[in-house]
Amino acid sequence: MSINEPHADHTTEDTGPTPPGTTSINEPDTAAPEVPAEPPLITALSPESALLGSADAVVSVTGSGFIATSVVVFDAVDAETDYISDTELSFLAPISALASAGAVDVIVSNDGIDSVPFPFDVTSA
DSSP states (O other): OOOOSOOTTOOOOOOSSOOTTOOOTTSOOOOOOOOOSSOOEEEEEESSEEETTOOOEEEEEEEEOOOTTOEEEETTEEOOEEEEETTEEEEEEOGGGGSSOEEEEEEEEETTEEOOOEEEEEEOO
């Protein structure tokens, strides 16, 4: 352990690099955030669809295994995502992704660990 700040009535000595597996008092904890071993799971979207050409839509995602850094990937693009809880997220489906009819894949990514795609329908009527 290395102490680099002098304290009253004490002298300090720099003992060199911090040994592996230990942290110096003055070094911030740079450990990666906890990522669940299991991928996130999407069980529902609300709404489940949007009309072709509609404006940006706010969509709620229900499921499990969500973390504060979860990102919704909508039609292969990272969407603006709000973490609500470990079972709920919301995101903004951009108007550009609502420009053609069909199914759009929705994926939740937890720092590179992805859910199974869940369909969101863009309907013509």
